[in-house]
Amino acid sequence: MFFFRxxxxxxxxxxxxxxxxxxxxxxxxxxxxxxxLAATAAKVGLSGRAVAVVPDISAAVxxxxxxxxxxxxxxxxxxxxxxxxxxxxxxxxxxxxxxxxVFSGAGAEAQTAAVAEAVRILKPGGRVLVMTPLxxxxxxxxxxxxxxxxxxxEPALKAGGCKFVxxxxxxxxxxxxxxMKAR
Numbered sequence: 646m647f648f649f650r651x652x653x654x655x656x657x658x659x660x661x662x663x664x665x666x667x668x669x670x671x672x673x674x675x676x677x678x679x680x681x682l683a684a685t686a687a688k689v690g691l692s693g694r695a696v697a698v699v700p701d702i703s704a705a706v707x708x709x710x711x712x713x714x715x716x717x718x719x720x721x722x723x724x725x726x727x728x729x730x731x732x733x734x735x736x737x738x739x740x741x742x743x744x745x746x747v748f749s750g751a752g753a754e755a756q757t758a759a760v761a762e763a764v765r766i767l768k769p770g771g772r773v774l775v776m777t778p779l780x781x782x783x784x785x786x787x788x789x790x791x792x793x794x795x796x797x798x799e800p801a802l803k804a805g806g807c808k809f810v811x812x813x814x815x816x817x818x819x820x821x822x823x824x825m826k827a828r
């Protein structure tokens with residue numbers, strides 16, 4: 646007897662690591678994959694809010710297409726991470742999507758400024774979560790995967806004002822590091 650498994654959700658790890666839930670206010674900085682953004686934004690439901698702040702029109706198109714495909718409402722703004730166009734200060738979670746290296750490619754000063762902006766819009770006890778790629782290993786490394794050492798966002802999170810900075814996990818070629826805004 647054969648059992649057929651349904652198509653698994655490719656974004657389950659990312660959604661799970663964010664810990665986002667119904668009613669949350671989510672802001673994502675950057676968008677390397679519109680589907681991942683939409684899957685995470687879908688969790689906030691109609692009682693929450695999802696916003697993406699992206700560096701350019703190309704990333705805005707990626708975010709909007711992902712939202713459209715999954716039928717999710719996401720406000721998309723084009724602005725630098727160091728000057729978020731957000732006036733509210735009650736977000737529960739800010740996700741920094743560094744899977745294309747935009748955050749890690751910026752200098753330490755810009756990284757710290759981006760984290761400080763993220764902390765500014767968080768409510769007390771809110772979290773900043775940075776997703777980064779891990780260096781490729783084995784066959785993936787031979788085929789030209791991500792090379793070099795893994796980017797460590799912990800110094801930028803601490804310098805930007807986060808408390809209780811920790812590595813949540815490393816799995817499927819991704820690293821998740823979070824910090825909290827003091828209560």
